[in-house]
Amino acid sequence: MPKVLIDPGHGPGNVNKGPTGYFEHVGMWILSKHLQAALIRCGISAALTRMEDAYPGTTARGAMAKGYDCFISQHSNAGAVSARGCEVYYSALRPNDKKWAAEIAIQSAQLMGNPNRGALTKGSAASPGQDYYGVIRAAAAAGCPHIFLVESGFHSNPQDEAWIKSSENLKKLAEAQAAILCQMLGVKYVAEVVKTAHWGEPLIRQMMDDKVIGSGHDPDDVVTWAELAAVIKNIKTG
Numbered sequence: 596m597p598k599v600l601i602d603p604g605h606g607p608g609n610v611n612k613g614p615t616g617y618f619e620h621v622g623m624w625i626l627s628k629h630l631q632a633a634l635i636r637c638g639i640s641a642a643l644t645r646m647e648d649a650y651p652g653t654t655a656r657g658a659m660a661k662g663y664d665c666f667i668s669q670h671s672n673a674g675a676v677s678a679r680g681c682e683v684y685y686s687a688l689r690p691n692d693k694k695w696a697a698e699i700a701i702q703s704a705q706l707m708g709n710p711n712r713g714a715l716t717k718g719s720a721a722s723p724g725q726d727y728y729g730v731i732r733a734a735a736a737a738g739c740p741h742i743f744l745v746e747s748g749f750h751s752n753p754q755d756e757a758w759i760k761s762s763e764n765l766k767k768l769a770e771a772q773a774a775i776l777c778q779m780l781g782v783k784y785v786a787e788v789v790k791t792a793h794w795g796e797p798l799i800r801q802m803m804d805d806k807v808i809g810s811g812h813d814p815d816d817v818v819t820w821a822e823l824a825a826v827i828k829n830i831k832t833g
């Protein structure tokens with residue numbers, strides 16, 4: 596079973612926020628939990644680098660990637676008010692990850708309706724040949740084979756912020772990420788089964804409202820003669 600480590604990025608106390616109330620550490624926590632659920636549904640072991648109320652440093656979070664097949668760090672970007680779009684960083688030491696990073700960027704931008712800023716690496720000026728971002732550097736040092744840092748839109752832009760404020764939208768992003776990671780790890784992506792309402796449910800609710808039955812039942816449960824007799828008695832006396 597492949598193992599993915601999801602890094603919800605910044606923790607509480609981080610001040611990155613949008614103009615109308617979005618906080619990066621809140622949005623990226625929600626996105627991470629959606630991704631974790633999607634990966635587990637697909638048969639992938641998925642863990643997080645931190646608890647909701649904790650904020651370990653970048654090196655500590657990246658170092659946790661030891662023994663994992665993939666590390667993905669979740670962020671939303673900040674810049675000029677007009678700047679929008681999605682970009683995905685991969686490690687300069689993992690050039691084969693470029694195509695997966697590019698795929699995540701394409702699909703994220705498509706979902707968000709903003710520019711695709713592409714798959715990028717950022718080198719360290721202080722230590723040439725190393726990655727600039729601490730989490731990526733530490734995950735690479737830990738030997739993790741696939742490392743990504745995703746910037747899902749700019750929370751400093753009102754349109755991008757409005758989009759990522761929605762948990763439903765974040766779920767769409769998470770599902771897109773999950774499908775790509777599944778493909779990368781050779782696992783079949785399994786879409787969520789949405790349970791459709793049974794035609795009998797409103798009828799059963801009506802019987803409860805009319806006090807013909809005391810509690811709700813699964814519409815496909817079988818009924819005994821005793822239960823049927825009780826129902827008829829309740830109709831007569833009701």
Ligand SMILES: [Zn+2]
Nearest residue numbers: 604605670671
């Ligand atoms: Zn960030």
